[in-house]
Amino acid sequence: MKKIVTILGARPQFVKAAVLSRVILKYKAIKEVIVHTGQHYDANMSDIFFEEMNIPKPTYNLAINGLNHGAMTGQMLQKIEEVLLIEKPDVVVVYGDTNSTLAGALAAKKLDIKVVHIEAGLRSFNMKMPEEINRILTDRISDLLICPTDTAVENLTKEGFLTMPSKVVKSGDIMKDAVAFYSETSSEKSDIISTLNLQHNKFVLATIHRQENTDDIENLKAIFEALAHINKDKRVIVPLHPRTKSILEKQHLNFAVEIIDPIGYFDMLELLQHCNLVVTDSGGLQKEAFFNKKHCIVAREETEWVELVSNGFAKIAGAHKNTIISAYNEFQQTVTNFEMNLFGEHVGEKIYKEIIEIV
Template sequence: MKKIITILGARPQFVKAAVLSRVIKKNNELEEVIVHTGQHFDSNMSDVFFKEMMIPNPKYNLDINSMSHGAMTGKMLADVESVLQEEQPNAVVVYGDTNSTIAGALAAKKMGIKVVHVEAGLRSFNMSMPEEINRILTDRISDLLSCPTQTAVDNLANEGYANLPIMIEKHGDIMKDAVEYYSQFSSDRSSIIEELNLQKGEFVLATIHRQENTDDIDKLRAIFKAFEEVHQKHQVVLPLHPRTKAVLEKHQISPKITFIDPVGYYSMLELLKNCSMVITDSGGLQKEAFFNKKHCIIVREETEWLELVNHGFAKIVGSNSELIKAAFEEFTASDKDFSIELYGNHVGEKIYQSIKTLIEA
């Protein structure tokens, strides 16, 4: 039986991998070995996902975290290489744009192992973002690029990928499969709405974690100032990322909003299903808001998901307090139709079939 190794390290990757793992198990034609780099090491942001989402337990947990970008990526590269030497897979699958992504792709490519990049072709065109560097380099050394949107395919075409011996496929967004599948169970497996005494449509779901915001204290203050003002009209509920928590504590910033601990995927789905809108600097949450028919205010200067902005489902506001509040008022009054199809269907199965084609070639 042919073997693939899946490299995971960050919470959104667990969600995406759960979809493909389920397809692999159903077809029973490939062996999958999961490697968890340990990049997200908090149990609420890592271990719980494997339990909740029925993902096979990692065969390897490298426990690499709390290091600088260079040290973390280098350590991952060395340790993943050792795993690949032991397992001798036919392909390595990486997701998204983290240090785990580029380390897994580099280790595989240098050993002559085929690389599959799920969520390929995305661009923010902001080279100060570590994620942008990771995704560009991973795309260039991959053998199969699974693109979520036509914009992603076009980005690769504009960069000359048609001249490279790389499979480029527009499969759609694997996150859509996850939301549709796990939403069936979320209300049975999470009671977070009742626990927090939240009313449907009466709260805003917010998340802040990107370095561009957490490492700039003026930006962070402006964002939370807007959150406090929104909170006076509409409760703001924010699962607090460890990085953001550390910065807030360091600078003694105590915004008057509803902070909660990081939550599992089912609880996040319930928050998404029941909130009025989303304010975030997360890439994945922008799409999950759309899948749950919620507007999204993007607290960044750019987005990889331009179709959400172009169709009026999301708005880019940066860290500007006034723009955040204006977008909140605009979306509060909106009755936008979310029925448009942007991200495909049966994406996991399509990716699976392309992986089979790649490793059987």
């Protein structure tokens, strides 16, 4: 039986990989071995997380985290290579733009193993972002580039990929399959709406985690000042990473918003389904807002998901207090039809068929 090794490091990647894993188990034509690098480890990445989400547990957990980019990527490259030499897969599958993504692709390519990059072709055109560097380098050495959007395909075309010995395919966004699948049971597995006593459409969900915002105190202040202003109109719920919370505390910054601990995937789905809109610097959450028919204010200067902005589902506001508030006020007066099919259907099945052809 042919074998693939899937390299994962961050929780969003596990959620996306669950879609493809279900298809693989359905057809039973190939064997999947999952490697968790440990890049983003938290309590929600325990056995319960995998059981609740019906995700196959990793065969290997490399436990590499808490390091600077170079040390982390280097250790991952070494350990993943060791796994690949043991498993001898036909294909290595990587997702997105983390250090785990790049390390997995590099390890495979140096061993002459085919690389599949899911979420290929995305570009922010901001080379200060570690994620941009990871995705560009991973794309360049991948054999099968699975693109979520037409824009992603266009980016690769402009970069000359159609003349390279690789295959570029538009599949749609695999996260759409995940949201559709897990939304059906999120209300059974989460009580966050009742616990926080939230009313439907009466609160705003905000997440801030990117280095450009958390490490720049002026940016952080401007964003939270905007959120505090919005909180006067609607409750603002902010699931906040401990590191960002620590920065606020060290700077003696206290804002009138409701900061809560990081939450699990089902809690996040429930908040997305019930909120009024989303303010975020996360790429994934921009799409999840759209999948849940919610407007999104992007607290960055650019986005990889340009279709959301060009079609009026999202607005780029950066870390600018007045721009964020203005976008919020405008969206309160906006009625939008979210039925546009920007990200495809049955994406996991499409990706599986492409992988089968190169295994």
